[in-house]
Amino acid sequence: MTVNNKRVFYVKYLAHEIYVDILKKRPDVRLDRLENETPEATFAPVLADAHAYQIGAARDELAPHFHAHAELLKRAPNLLIVSSNGAGFDPVDVDACTAAGVLVVNQSGGNANSVAEHALGMMLTLSKRIIQSDRRLRREANVNRNDLIGNELKEKTVGIVGLGNVGRRIAELCRGLLHMKVIAYDPYLTVDEMAKRGGEKVELDDLLRRADFVSISCPLDNKSRGMIGAREFALMQPHAYFVTTARGFIHDEKALEEALRDKRIAGAGLDVWAKEPPPPDHPLLQFDNVLASPHTAGVTREARINMGRIAAEQILDALDGKRPPRIINPEVWPVYARRFEKAFGFMPG
Numbered sequence: 001m002t003v004n005n006k007r008v009f010y011v012k013y014l015a016h017e018i019y020v021d022i023l024k025k026r027p028d029v030r031l032d033r034l035e036n037e038t039p040e041a042t043f044a045p046v047l048a049d050a051h052a053y054q055i056g057a058a059r060d061e062l063a064p065h066f067h068a069h070a071e072l073l074k075r076a077p078n079l080l081i082v083s084s085n086g087a088g089f090d091p092v093d094v095d096a097c098t099a100a101g102v103l104v105v106n107q108s109g110g111n112a113n114s115v116a117e118h119a120l121g122m123m124l125t126l127s128k129r130i131i132q133s134d135r136r137l138r139r140e141a142n143v144n145r146n147d148l149i150g151n152e153l154k155e156k157t158v159g160i161v162g163l164g165n166v167g168r169r170i171a172e173l174c175r176g177l178l179h180m181k182v183i184a185y186d187p188y189l190t191v192d193e194m195a196k197r198g199g200e201k202v203e204l205d206d207l208l209r210r211a212d213f214v215s216i217s218c219p220l221d222n223k224s225r226g227m228i229g230a231r232e233f234a235l236m237q238p239h240a241y242f243v244t245t246a247r248g249f250i251h252d253e254k255a256l257e258e259a260l261r262d263k264r265i266a267g268a269g270l271d272v273w274a275k276e277p278p279p280p281d282h283p284l285l286q287f288d289n290v291l292a293s294p295h296t297a298g299v300t301r302e303a304r305i306n307m308g309r310i311a312a313e314q315i316l317d318a319l320d321g322k323r324p325p326r327i328i329n330p331e332v333w334p335v336y337a338r339r340f341e342k343a344f345g346f347m348p349g
């Protein structure tokens with residue numbers, strides 16, 4: 001085996017050590033670690049050499065010069081694969097990668113349970129008014145319990161937007177654990193596929209009108225960007241909660257602020273933001289009925305280990321000439337295969 005002929009680089013703080021451990025076991029792989037603070041000039045030689053690049057999934061967390069855009073790709077002529085640490089791949093310009101013959105993979109499914117549990121936690125916390133109870137108890141001597149009447153989730157309707165890995169797990173938990181009714185909007189799934197994933201297929205407007213909890217778990221793309229705005233919040237019931245663990249920009253923050261101010265909905269659970277992390281004086285953080293987290297739905301030990309392992313396996317698949325299972329741009333394969341052959345002397349299968 002040729003030593004060190006496959007070159008991988010990753011941005012340090014984003015990768016779990018299991019990722020490093022797996023790749024380090026391979027004598028044919030040279031692994032370069034960069035820090036998020038590494039200046040552009042320093043990583044130019046690494047870039048010029050690299051076959052594989054492990055990148056973060058959240059846009060604002062990664063220094064802009066690390067984003068996999070056309071400029072970066074021009075300076076990385078040997079690059080075969082860009083791999084996002086998450087299910088999302090915000091810092092990756094997929095079209096530019098496809099044009100350059102570079103495979104893009106994500107780690108979809110690796111953090112699905114963690115994200116779904118977070119969505120469920122938000123629904124429970126909001127509905128049972130746990131945060132409000134906690135806050136009031138800390139500042140008031142005689143809290144009136146009747147001000148804090150909550151609702152059970154049992155037999156309520158959850159409307160899930162996007163029934164992929166995360167949405168499906170939310171559906172399972174809501175139905176199985178809490179005996180909720182599940183309706184879902186996902187234009188990519190048929191009625192039967194939806195039923196297999198435990199949801200009744202409905203259109204988005206219908207979902208917004210019927211749901212007691214609206215939970216967003218679809219990817220951010222051109223179709224979902226701005227999908228939930230003033231019109232959509234107006235369709236929701238006044239007692240309904242809006243929860244999102246997907247991406248900022250799918251919902252319009254200004255419209256949500258207005259819906260909350262006008263009491264058109266009961267509250268919101270927000271893990272994702274247009275700008276992350278949101279500043280403490282963000283208007284949405286001023287509402288007592290907003291439960292907020294800084295994109296931590298998938299930040300659990302278990303998810304990090306899963307994601308790191310899957311990411312390392314997919315990088316090795318690609319560098320060993322096997323087709324990784326989670327390709328975002330499968331149409332690139334023929335061009336990729338020719339580039340791979342040129343680099344390693346055989347066609348990937």
Ligand SMILES: O=C(O)CC[C@@H](O)C(=O)O
Pocket residue numbers: 056057058085086087088089111246298299
């Ligand atoms: O960095 C992470 O925790 C992953 C982000 C998560 O939203 C995902 O895209 O899977």
